[in-house]
Amino acid sequence: MRCLLGSAFIDRVPRDHTQSASAFRRRRIVAAVTLVVGAVLLGVSLSIRPGDALFYPMTLAVAATWVAGALLSGPLHLGRIPFRGTLRRPVATPIITGLLAGAVFVAGALIVREIPPLRAYTDDVLDHARYGSIVLITIVTLANGAAEELFFRGALFAAIGRRLPVTISTAVYAIVTVATGNPMLVFAAVLLGVILGLQRRASGGVLAPVLTHVTWSTVMLFALPPLIAN
Secondary structure (H helix, E strand, O other), X not given: OHHHHHHHHHOOOOOOOOOOHHHHHHHHHHHHHHHHHHHHHHHHHOOOOOOOOOHHHHHHHHHHHHHHHHHHHOOOOOOOEEEOOEEEOOOHHHHHHHXXXXXXXXXXXXXXXXXXXXXXXXXXXXXXXXXXXXHHHHHHHHHHHHHHHHHHHHHHHHHHXXXXXXXXXXXXXXXXXXXXXXXXXXXXXXXXXHHHHHHHHHHOOOHHHHHHHHHHHHHHHHHHHXXXXX
């Protein structure tokens, strides 16, 4: 178990992802601009009335912003983790991590639904899944989960540098989520951001965070609405 946790969250694989000073400055500028645009679009998208068809293109626009910022900022890496004496792409471990994180959040939802103010904030998010097209909701949810990781654990993480990248990227992720006006989403961003940041630091790439995020998002999308029913 220690070996598994170490390879996924603690131990860092050897890698050479250095960049020139000019490339580093460029990455930071692109990341800053993307953060502002993405935060504004995120706030607008979640302010749209549940069931309104405008929600889907706006949410996809948010995802497109994160992806564009990630690609324009500079090279991204998939990452690797140790496995039986060699290095491999992280696949099974991050998926399992996403399932476990989802289970923890589901357990927490059993408490949240008994606290009216917190339940109301959770309902605000879940209403989009309840009153919209489940197919389209699934597409935009998974697209945004993957896009966020490409940017926050990809471009932004690399733009921070070597000092406290997990802490800083998680803090920025949470601050951007404040644009939604929903404290439950901010709380989730903090908890999830730490897990994803540790995965990024350990593996040196975005594959593990992407797989964990989309797995967690899938669990949330299908488990929470019936659990926290109106």
